[in-house]
Amino acid sequence: MTKPRLLSNLPIEDLTSETDYLGIIDKGDLIKAFLIGNKDQFNEIKMFSLYGEWGSGKSSLMKYLEKELKSDFNTFFFEAWEFEKDENLAMSLLEFITSKNIDITEELYSEILKYGGRILRGLGKSIKMNIPLYPNGPGIELDPSAFVQELSKNEELTFYNALEKFKTEFRRFEDKITNGENPKYNIVFIDDLDRCEPEQVLNLLSAIKLFFIYGQKTIFFCGIDKKAVGQAIKTKYGEIVKSNEYLEKIFDVSFSMPEHDDVLKLISVYFDNREIKLDKFEGKLNKKIGEFFIEMKFTNPRRLKKILNKYLILSNFKTVLKDNPKHENSIPNIFINGDNEGNFFETILTLYFLCLYEYERDSFELFNNMNLKKQALKLAVERFHSHSQKEISSTVTNIVDAVRFEAYTLSLSSLMGRYVKGEELRGGQDLTSYRRNIKFYFFIQFIDGNGAEIGSGRFIDGYSEFSSYYRVTTKKIDYFFSSYLVRNFDNLIQQDNFSNFSLSKYKDMIEKLL
Incomplete structure (x- = not known):
């Protein structure tokens, strides 16, 4: 019998059927087929979102797509949180994309950053929402005067001239990295937005929608936690702008992470499939534990892995201490893989208290x-x-x-x-x-x-x-x-x-x- 192992909460870099505990590959293959099959529309449709709550596996799915799409796209993976401290996250994205390609010339690199810097300067102050009186939701607009105020008196270009120059240079950049034997399209994955400050989230999404889509061969695929974006919008606009309306304006096509109603594969890493029969309560151990977590409404993969890792640590302690009379009753009679002992009631009690301790500390103390x-x-x-x-x-x-x-x-x-x-x-x-x-x-x-x-x-x-x-x-x-x-x-x-x-x-x- 395979010994249970601690699972990392980091995104799975090389997702396989053996490590796909959440059913991510099936979803990833569907998205992959859609993206490959619709390249002819990328001159118009350029913004894609993957919706999922924190810890739902968005990063692992996007890492899988990045690997699977390398033969059809030039891929870029921008982990926004790593650049969170930068004053201008949109400018960091531009630098990231251009610096990742060794084929572009120093002159092109310099030009695209020069004009990009000019139009992105003062971005946060210039973005405003157009609130319509009809039900199509808010539109994103710019206040050019805010840009003008940010530009130095010595600037030789107006904002509009800089914008036209940026369009030209960005398309030059696209042509350069898609020539020859290279894939003819680019895809930029943007991850970890839910870990960034609200203002940074809105500024980056708005900048991509307003400026980066001037290209004709580049699409953007963003992992989005709707709650995080909703909080960002509420922080900046109060109740005037609804997050769903905002996201509909930003993204052309959206996908959602699979619902985690079936956690059996993840549970089976920690619990075996021995038979449990307690009067009318019977079934496989791993399945009954999975049903328990589902009934507890506790199925977020990242949280679930954390609790199961803690449980595994306790079970390892129990294995080490079981023959020591001094510690005979220091740990409940929980199930351990490869051990015929174990009490189902004490096992779920232990899992419950671990959940309380990690995520409902007040209730843990009140108990x-x-x-x-x-x-x-x-x-x-x-x-x-x-x-x-x-x-x-x-x-x-x-x-x-x-x-x-x-x-x-x-x-x-x-x-x-x-x-x-x-x-x-x-x-x-x-x-x-x-x-x-x-x-x-x-x-x-x-x-x-x-x-x-x-x-x-x-x-x-x-x-x-x-x-x-x-x-x-x-x-x-x-x-x-x-x-x-x-x-x-x-x-x-x-x-x-x-x-x-x-x-x-x-x-x-x-x-x-x-």
């Missing part, structure tokens, strides 16, 4: 706030029961006393043993009542208390079904995890290999080991 849990419990009973405060207080006290915070402090082995078998019940306590109380309190553990309002709903074992019990204004990972537990709890605990690890230990384990 250990017992006073908050008591308040949430009290509020739940208050909203459900129309009794007096005295009766409500007595009810809360009885529940808390019944479980004695066992859902937090008791080992999972003891907790689940008591839940399933009713072991060690005090004073002949009713098992059904005990299970009802401990299940309810267990679910309360995973709510941070922010934005949750108790509502009416049908009850499970005497308490509310989670999805109708909490009306949550912003559903975050703790909500989705608790909802997952409500649906699967009685199946997931049908295991006899729970460890002596408790919920209270997760915080210390993650902070100490990771």
